[in-house]
Amino acid sequence: MINSISIAEWxxxxxxxxxxTAAPYLSSKFVNESFKFQGTVLAGKKEMKPRYxxxxxSTDEALGEALGKLYVEKYFDDKSKKRVNEMVDNLIAAYxxxxxxxxxxxxxxxxxxQLKLDKIIKKLGFPDKWIDYTxxxxxxxxxxxxxxxxxxxxxxxxxxxxxxxxDRMEWGMTPPTVNAYYNPTSNEIAFPAGIMQVPFxxxxxxxxxxxxxxxxxxxxxxxxxFDDQGSQFDADGNLKMWWTETDYKNFTDKTKLxxxxxxxxxxxxxxxxxxxxxxxxxxxxxxxxxMAYYAYQKSLNGKKSPLMAGFTGEQRFFLAWVxxxxxxxxxxxxxxxxxxxxxxxxxxxxxxxxxxxxxxKILIIFFFIKKNCFFFFFFFFFFIFFFEIFFFxxx
Ligand SMILES: [Zn+2]
Numbered sequence: 001m002i003n004s005i006s007i008a009e010w011x012x013x014x015x016x017x018x019x020x021t022a023a024p025y026l027s028s029k030f031v032n033e034s035f036k037f038q039g040t041v042l043a044g045k046k047e048m049k050p051r052y053x054x055x056x057x058s059t060d061e062a063l064g065e066a067l068g069k070l071y072v073e074k075y076f077d078d079k080s081k082k083r084v085n086e087m088v089d090n091l092i093a094a095y096x097x098x099x100x101x102x103x104x105x106x107x108x109x110x111x112x113x114q115l116k117l118d119k120i121i122k123k124l125g126f127p128d129k130w131i132d133y134t135x136x137x138x139x140x141x142x143x144x145x146x147x148x149x150x151x152x153x154x155x156x157x158x159x160x161x162x163x164x165x166x167d168r169m170e171w172g173m174t175p176p177t178v179n180a181y182y183n184p185t186s187n188e189i190a191f192p193a194g195i196m197q198v199p200f201x202x203x204x205x206x207x208x209x210x211x212x213x214x215x216x217x218x219x220x221x222x223x224x225x226f227d228d229q230g231s232q233f234d235a236d237g238n239l240k241m242w243w244t245e246t247d248y249k250n251f252t253d254k255t256k257l258x259x260x261x262x263x264x265x266x267x268x269x270x271x272x273x274x275x276x277x278x279x280x281x282x283x284x285x286x287x288x289x290x291m292a293y294y295a296y297q298k299s300l301n302g303k304k305s306p307l308m309a310g311f312t313g314e315q316r317f318f319l320a321w322v323x324x325x326x327x328x329x330x331x332x333x334x335x336x337x338x339x340x341x342x343x344x345x346x347x348x349x350x351x352x353x354x355x356x357x358x359x360x361k362i363l364i365i366f367f368f369i370k371k372n373c374f375f376f377f378f379f380f381f382f383f384i385f386f387f388e389i390f391f392f393x394x395x
Contacts, residue, residue: 062150068175076193121188182224212320220288
């Protein structure tokens with residue numbers, strides 16, 4: 001590409017890149033003009049987020065773990081961490097029982113599935129080791145100057161990783177993020193402190209509520225380890241077949257039922273959901289709720305669930321889940337204004353798109369590193385970064 005495109009064309013491209021990257025952080029004229037194309041034409045948004053939210057997002061992007069440290073001091077205590085830890089343990093225990101009781105899976109594959117659960121890396125609330133920002137200088141002079149300094153800092157951090165062992169304890173999300181993820185290439189689940197807040201989790205609420213909402217989210221992420229894509233990665237995060245041939249065929253036969261079920265759903269007017277494309281999220285949603293229910297049962301230790309306001313724990317479990325889904329559905333289908341994605345495509349959180357794009361991103365980044373094309377690597381990274389923010393948001 002370097003040889004086939006003229007210097008003059010490269011100059012235009014680089015100028016355009018700099019302007020469109022800087023525009024959201026300059027004066028209102030630039031910000032509005034940038035939103036007119038990037039926000040409305042490309043992302044289909046009706047209105048811009050208020051400035052305080054945009055600045056908050058930039059701070060999270062630039063200094064996520066410094067901001068996160070302050071955030072967890074204020075909003076995430078040991079009591080919450082202990083409670084969520086117990087929930088995760090009960091969810092994994094429910095998974096173990098469920099795997100053992102599957103009559104379509106051989107003993108051989110069950111051993112590998114249990115090993116995958118043994119080796120799962122659990123990240124709860126915030127990282128054990130915080131990023132050191134001392135090399136980054138933030139001043140009161142210029143917003144854009146701070147943003148570029150932060151990007152340079154992140155870029156150098158990434159380059160610094162080349163040739164070194166993978167840091168498996170590094171986080172892919174910042175602590176205040178209201179989201180969660182499963183990463184198949186490292187077999188890890190992460191739940192930032194930001195999602196462990198009302199309305200998803202309440203340290204003062206009873207287990208029926210917490211398992212119905214937070215439990216089903218934990219179950220959703222765990223199930224991603226065994227969905228159509230996660231199932232192809234082994235306990236160490238390698239793309240390696242760990243199922244026997246017959247078991248994997250049994251598994252894919254079962255996923256076909258979910259594909260058919262979602263194919264039948266009408267998303268908008270006469271437009272049907274493409275079950276093949278959404279199966280990962282659908283498997284995770286169904287599996288997550290099922291596992292959370294069994295985990296709730298386990299938390300009762302054989303006792304009957306307490307009756308509250310005339311409802312049993314089991315009833316309150318499902319009521320809590322439905323309330324969350326209803327809120328989510330309304331926000332995604334127009335109530336929120338900012339997100340126009342169909343709930344069927346992103347049910348369970350935007351992280352579905354993020355993780356899928358993440359794999360592609362990793363592959364392309366490795367391609368560039370192999371070819372020593374750091375120049376393209378640099379532009380690609382920032383292009384993808386904006387693409388993700390505009391199309392998938394952060395929730
Ligand atoms: Zn998901």
